[in-house]
Amino acid sequence: VSDAGDPSVSSVLVGSGAGAYPVLVGEGLVAHLPDLLREYAPAHRYAVVSDDNVAALYGEDAVDRCRRDGMTADLFSFPHGEASKTREQWSILTDRMLAAGLGRDAAMVALGGGVTGDLAGFVAATYLRGIPLVQVPTSMVAMVDASVGGKTGVDVRAGKNLVGAFHAPRVVLADPETTRTLPLEERAQGLAEAVKHGAILDDAYFDRLGEEAGPLMEGDVPATRSAVLRSVQIKARVVSEDERESGLRQILNFGHTLGHAIEAAASWSIGHGSAVAAGMVLEARLGEALGVTEAGTARRVTDTLTRFGLGTVPRGVVDEAAVLGFLGADKKARRGQPRYVLLERVGAVESTRGWSRDVPHAAVVALLAEAFGAETAADGVTT
Amino acid sequence: VSDAGDPSVSSVLVGSGAGAYPVLVGEGLVAHLPDLLREYAPAHRYAVVSDDNVAALYGEDAVDRCRRDGMTADLFSFPHGEASKTREQWSILTDRMLAAGLGRDAAMVALGGGVTGDLAGFVAATYLRGIPLVQVPTSMVAMVDASVGGKTGVDVRAGKNLVGAFHAPRVVLADPETTRTLPLEERAQGLAEAVKHGAILDDAYFDRLGEEAGPLMEGDVPATRSAVLRSVQIKARVVSEDERESGLRQILNFGHTLGHAIEAAASWSIGHGSAVAAGMVLEARLGEALGVTEAGTARRVTDTLTRFGLGTVPRGVVDEAAVLGFLGADKKARRGQPRYVLLERVGAVESTRGWSRDVPHAAVVALLAEAFGAETAADGVTT
Numbered sequence: 001v002s003d004a005g006d007p008s009v010s011s012v013l014v015g016s017g018a019g020a021y022p023v024l025v026g027e028g029l030v031a032h033l034p035d036l037l038r039e040y041a042p043a044h045r046y047a048v049v050s051d052d053n054v055a056a057l058y059g060e061d062a063v064d065r066c067r068r069d070g071m072t073a074d075l076f077s078f079p080h081g082e083a084s085k086t087r088e089q090w091s092i093l094t095d096r097m098l099a100a101g102l103g104r105d106a107a108m109v110a111l112g113g114g115v116t117g118d119l120a121g122f123v124a125a126t127y128l129r130g131i132p133l134v135q136v137p138t139s140m141v142a143m144v145d146a147s148v149g150g151k152t153g154v155d156v157r158a159g160k161n162l163v164g165a166f167h168a169p170r171v172v173l174a175d176p177e178t179t180r181t182l183p184l185e186e187r188a189q190g191l192a193e194a195v196k197h198g199a200i201l202d203d204a205y206f207d208r209l210g211e212e213a214g215p216l217m218e219g220d221v222p223a224t225r226s227a228v229l230r231s232v233q234i235k236a237r238v239v240s241e242d243e244r245e246s247g248l249r250q251i252l253n254f255g256h257t258l259g260h261a262i263e264a265a266a267s268w269s270i271g272h273g274s275a276v277a278a279g280m281v282l283e284a285r286l287g288e289a290l291g292v293t294e295a296g297t298a299r300r301v302t303d304t305l306t307r308f309g310l311g312t313v314p315r316g317v318v319d320e321a322a323v324l325g326f327l328g329a330d331k332k333a334r335r336g337q338p339r340y341v342l343l344e345r346v347g348a349v350e351s352t353r354g355w356s357r358d359v360p361h362a363a364v365v366a367l368l369a370e371a372f373g374a375e376t377a378a379d380g381v382t383t
Numbered sequence: 384v385s386d387a388g389d390p391s392v393s394s395v396l397v398g399s400g401a402g403a404y405p406v407l408v409g410e411g412l413v414a415h416l417p418d419l420l421r422e423y424a425p426a427h428r429y430a431v432v433s434d435d436n437v438a439a440l441y442g443e444d445a446v447d448r449c450r451r452d453g454m455t456a457d458l459f460s461f462p463h464g465e466a467s468k469t470r471e472q473w474s475i476l477t478d479r480m481l482a483a484g485l486g487r488d489a490a491m492v493a494l495g496g497g498v499t500g501d502l503a504g505f506v507a508a509t510y511l512r513g514i515p516l517v518q519v520p521t522s523m524v525a526m527v528d529a530s531v532g533g534k535t536g537v538d539v540r541a542g543k544n545l546v547g548a549f550h551a552p553r554v555v556l557a558d559p560e561t562t563r564t565l566p567l568e569e570r571a572q573g574l575a576e577a578v579k580h581g582a583i584l585d586d587a588y589f590d591r592l593g594e595e596a597g598p599l600m601e602g603d604v605p606a607t608r609s610a611v612l613r614s615v616q617i618k619a620r621v622v623s624e625d626e627r628e629s630g631l632r633q634i635l636n637f638g639h640t641l642g643h644a645i646e647a648a649a650s651w652s653i654g655h656g657s658a659v660a661a662g663m664v665l666e667a668r669l670g671e672a673l674g675v676t677e678a679g680t681a682r683r684v685t686d687t688l689t690r691f692g693l694g695t696v697p698r699g700v701v702d703e704a705a706v707l708g709f710l711g712a713d714k715k716a717r718r719g720q721p722r723y724v725l726l727e728r729v730g731a732v733e734s735t736r737g738w739s740r741d742v743p744h745a746a747v748v749a750l751l752a753e754a755f756g757a758e759t760a761a762d763g764v765t766t
Contacts (some may be wrong), residue, residue, distance in 0.1 A: 016398055044718055087474055091539075098541040105717050126509070129536060130545045130627075130716055153512060156474075156479040164512045165548055244513075331511055334488050337426055 012232050015240030016150060016168040023227045023236060027221065029175035030136065031033070033062050033109075034069035035060030040171035041132045043107035046073040047097055049120035049363045051080035054112040054138055057181060062111060074100055078119070082268065085155050087114045089161065093123045094303055107132040107170075113139030113186075114146040114272075118161070121152030125167035135169040138178040138239065140190025140224075141273065144231035146317035147172045149239040149249075159264065162331060175234065176225040187217060188308045189273030194227050195304055196280060197234040203347030206231050206304060213307035220283070250332075250355040254341040257330060259325070261338075262314065270314055277310035286367050287342040287350070290359060294345040301346070314372045320372040324365070389686045390537070395615050398523070398535060398623030399551040405529055405631035408620060410604060412558040413519065416445050416492075424515045426490035429456040432503035434463035436523055437495040440564060446755050447492060457483055461502070464604035465651065468498050468538045470546065474600045476506045490515040490553075492493040496522030496569075497529040497655075504535030504622035508550035518552040521561040523573025523607075524656065527580070530555045532622040532632075537538055542647065545714060549627065557615065559608040570600060571691045574657030575638075577610050578687055579663060580617040583634045586730030588613050589687065596690035633715070633738040637724040638663030641706070644721075645697065648705035653697055660693035670725035670733070673742060677728035683757060684729070715739070 009026030011195065023042075029036065037046060046066060050059035055077040060139045066073035071378025076096055078084050097106075108131055110120035117135055124133040137147035153164020191209070198206025208230075209216070215223035235252070242249040263272060284301045287293025305311030339356035342348055349355065392409030405423075420429060430447060433442035438460040449456035459479055461467050470521045478490075491514055493503035500518055505714060507516040520530035536547020562570065576594070580591025591613075592599070596605040618635070625632040631684065642662025670676025688694030715723045722739035724732055732738065 045693060050539055057503055087470070094546055095541065098539065101712070103716050104714065126536075126546050126548055128545060129534065129549055151512065153509075156478065158478065162481060162511060163477060163509050166512055207466070271605065316686065331487065333486050 002147050004277040010229050012229070012251050013107045014148060014238045016243055018150075018168040021039055021169055021171055021242075021366045023172040023174060023232050025174045025176070025225060025232060027175060027225070029173040030058060030062065030178060031065075032068045032135070033173070034071060035162050036171065036173060037066070037071070037107070037109065037134060041107045041134050041195070043132060044072065045069060045102055045103035046107055046109055047078045047100075047102055048073055048109045048111055049078070049093065049116060049123070050111045051084065051113075051116055052077050052241055053080045054116065058138060058178065059111055073159045077104060080115075081153070082115055085119050087154055088154065089119060089156070090122055090154055093120070094127055095121070097127060102127075104128050104131060107134065109134045109135040109136060111138065112142070112314060113137065114142045115174050117142050118151070118153055118164070121169075122154055122164055125152050127167040133167055133169045135172040137172065137174055140182060142178055142190070143174045143176070143179065143195055143228050147174065148232055148235045150243060156198045159329065159331065168243075174228055176221050176228055180219050180221065182219065184217060185271070187219065188310055188359065189228070189271045191216060191308050192273030192277045192280075192305070192310055195301075195308070195310075196252070196254055196276065197231045199301060199343060199346055200254050200341070200349050201238075201347060202230070203233050205234070208345050209306040210307055217308065240368040244253075248262055250339070251334065253339075253356065254343065254349065255283055257327070257332070257338050257340050258282045258329065260275045261323045261326040263319055264326040265318035266314060274310055274314070277308075281305065282312050282313065282367060282371060283340060284343055286340065286363060287361065289367060290342070290363055292342045292344070292350050293339075294343075297343055297345055316370055318358055318372065320368040323368055323372065327364070334346065334358075391531065393612050395612070395619045396623075397531060397619040397674075399626055401533075401551040403623075404552055404554055406555040406557060406615045408557045408559070408560060408608060408615060410560045410605070410608070411440060412556040413445065413561060414448075416519070416556070417449045417454060419554065419556060420454070420490070420492065420517060424490045424517050426515060427455065427488035428485055429454060429490055430459055430483075430485055431456055431492045431494055432459045432461070432476065432499060432506070433494045434467065434496075434499055435460050436463045437499065440496055441521060441561065441679045445478055445492070463498075465498055465538070470500050470537055470539065472502060472534055473475050473505055474538055477510055477545050477653060478505070479507070480510060485510075487511050487514060490517065492517045492519060494519040494521065495516055495525070496520070497525045500525050500530050500549070501534070501536050504550055504552075505537055508535050508548040516550055517556040520555065520557055521664070523565060523570050524564055524576055525571055525573070526557045526559070526562065526611050528576040531615055531618045533626060542712065542714065543643070557611055558583050559604050559611055563602050563604065565602065567600060568654070570602065571693055572654045572726070574599060574610070574691050575663075577614045578684075578691070578693075579635070579637055579659065580614045581737060582663060582726060582729055583686060584617050584621075584639050584730060585726070585734050585750065588617070589729050593687040593690055599689065615718030631738055633722070634724050634732045636715065636722075636739065637726065637732065638666055640710070640715070640723050641720050642663045643713065644706045645701055646708040646727075647709040648701035649697060652698065654749055657697070657710045660688045660691075661696045664688065664696065665724060665750060665754060667726055669723065669742065672750060673725070673746055675725045675727070677726075679730055680726055698755055701755065703751040706751055706755065710747070717741075
């Protein structure tokens with residue numbers, strides 16, 4: 001374990017239909033993987049799945065450490081990047097594990113970022129109808145968000161995450177030391193979800209993130225550990241109450257309805273965090289325009305995101321017609337109507353009409369026209 | 384509803400981690416699909432999935448009936464046969480449903496035999512991370528067995544059902560009238576699983592099946608309804624106690640360890656029911672050879688199966704080396720050892736070493752040598 005002696009490891013319990021599981025947050029967890037696997041996911045064999053980058057950084061070491069400890073472990077790596085999050089790569093990994101002879105008494109370790117957690121998690125969910133899964137997030141977005149809550153899946157041509165399953169892990173091991181190796185840009189992408197956690201449920205955390213933006217962006221480990229822990233606590237509270245997103249869990253989609261549409265309209269040329277950040281700014285404005293969200297909220301959201309280099313609406317990259325088009329195809333739409341999570345203020349979601357709601361189409365059109373519209377440009381306002 | 388007035392519909396409740404669901408057994412259920420869907424799986428839109436044969440027999444009618452009743456329903460059909468139970472067909476159905484714009488407020492109706500239930504069930508399990516599923520089995524094997532218990536999945540090159548998920552239906556609608564259109568051979572294939580239900584848990588049912596083999600093979604509806612109901616009750620009792628096959632559910636694999644290996648060794652040129660029937664005969668002999676199974680049990684199992692044209696060991700079609708090879712690759716193997724369910728006698732499984740157990744390899748080799756071996760042929764005994 002790193003540092004002097006025994007740094008604290010925090011544990012957050014997440015409720016799930018398949019049984020509660022802990023999220024451990026602390027330095028040195030990856031170094032202690034063999035013991036932790038034996039404790040939380042005893043198995044005859046282990047499949048460690050990582051992308052090629054993470055395989056070189058941590059995967060090969062992890063497998064070696066398990067083997068030296070007398071365990072049977074194999075590394076299955078795949079090309080890094082969102083382009084691997086497909087049914088094809090899911091098939092390839094499944095077939096390689098079958099060829100290696102892994103049976104029902106095997107367990108899967110998803111070691112990596114959000115793509116790895118989603119892809120390897122979906123393999124684990126469907127391999128011989130499901131084998132135990134351990135999530136070891138190494139990116140900021142996986143650590144603060146994606147590794148908790150049991151969602152797994154892949155992208156298809158029609159959209160992201162449209163095929164998948166809920167498959168709760170046996171344990172999540174979040175080791176903030178692994179974020180040290182992340183490029184600055186990736187760190188910011190993940191922190192967008194942390195800002196979202198503050199925006200929907202914790203005003204004080206929201207402010208603290210803004211204050212600690214410097215150390216967080218520089219990769220300071222104690223600051224990172226503290227943010228990861230608070231985000232995990234918030235996410236755990238939400239998904240424990242509503243694992244399958246029939247109620248409260250919808251609030252985690254704040255910023256995501258417009259965020260996903262923007263991401264799709266940009267053909268995924270901008271990061272998920274950047275798209276969600278823009279979505280949060282726009283959905284805060286939408287709430288204000290509808291008289292639902294406290295005035296000044298959008299300003300506060302923008303100011304905090306700016307400290308992470310986020311929150312800019314990608315004018316020029318996407319156009320409003322494309323965003324409107326993708327809104328209609330949203331996975332969470334009901335009767336063809338997209339659903340929005342609106343803030344009451346920073347730290348609280350408006351819920352008098354349920355945890356998500358439809359809004360007048362005209363309000364969305366007006367919002368997007370103002371944000372992206374050609375009229376604005378024609379008026380001479382900065383684009 | 385068929386016949387005079389209101390024939391009885393029986394309901395059997397199945398426990399599941401995702402909530403209990405009923406299996407309804409009775410004539411006229413398919414004719415009343417719209418009302419039943421509204422009651423058990425209210426949804427904005429329905430996707431009815433059938434193979435091309437069943438689409439023509441029942442699928443198109445079912446969709447028309449739903450539409451006349453004011454519901455939004457679409458038929459998605461696929462080429463009949465086990466060759467469609469693949470990841471490729473699963474992708475195709477998923478993409479067609481996405482292209483049709485079905486959202487999370489849609490529900491899936493799997494109308495057909497075992498392939499349809501498994502394939503469409505896996506689509507439902509993974510579509511937008513899971514949509515509600517209604518199983519409407521129309522084949523004998525689907526009705527007495529496959530539609531109950533939540534197993535879904537597809538075949539891959541390495542073996543059958545190696546990729547899949549547990550996805551409990553909202554309701555199972557078993558209408559014995561649909562079995563009238565089945566060819567005799569298919570009826571027998573399904574009844575093999577009914578004989579298995581008797582063999583593992585209900586001596587009296589086992590005997591009754593033997594006595595009613597004539598009417599059952601002729602497609603007599605009351606006899607069919609009675610067998611379907613008893614099989615569903617037995618299966619419901621087992622899977623309610625152990626949905627994920629960590630304990631009691633293993634007893635449903637009686638006949639399947641050797642049955643699957645025989646099926647694979649025959650390159651699936653013989654039916655699943657025929658393979659399982661041969662497996663039951665051989666596993667009863669194995670139990671007798673080990674002193675675990677009451678003497679005479681294998682004889683009784685063989686006699687009953689013979690009435691359905693089943694229970695013959697496919698000498699000449701498969702050879703013992705291939706069967707032994709596939710045994711090592713069994714999905715349910717632990718530490719590389721295949722597991723067997725052995726009878727104590729007809730109607731009772733031996734369980735002093737758990738619900739399944741390994742057996743000495745030499746005993747299996749001897750059994751297969753006797754059943755398939757070249758030595759027997761060389762000795763001049765009939766092959």
